């Protein structure tokens with residue numbers, strides 16, 4: 001499949017990985033918008049929440065649980081913002097669900 005995140009997960013293209021387990025990877029975004037800009041990506045390919053199976057939705061919940069446990073290790077203990085872009089209006093560019101994790105500074109109160 002011609003998907004940049006599937007290729008990263010398979011090790012076919014390099015990435016700055018900060019965490020990996022059997023369900024997901026967390027990598028540094030190649031074009032960071034904040035001092036810490038990570039992408040939390042499920043290993044199973046699906047485009048977005050509208051396309052995920054019940055099993056994949058459980059995995060997504062487990063990913064968030066794990067993120068909570070990793071906050072200190074990832075430098076996020078002072079807080080962060082999570083964003084999932086979806087579709088054209090959301091400006092999703094990679095059609096493999098991913099959660100942006102933005103932190104490392106006090107973010108704008110206005111989100112958009």
Ligand code: AMP
Pocket residue numbers: 004015027028029030031032039084085091092093094095
């Ligand atoms: P989105 O616009 O929500 O689909 O976000 C896609 C994100 O993936 C963007 O922030 C890109 O900078 C990031 N990205 C694209 N290719 C790579 C890559 N090879 N390694 C790391 N991040 C990437």
Ligand code: ZN
Pocket residue numbers: 001003004005006007045046095096
């Ligand atoms: Zn993919």
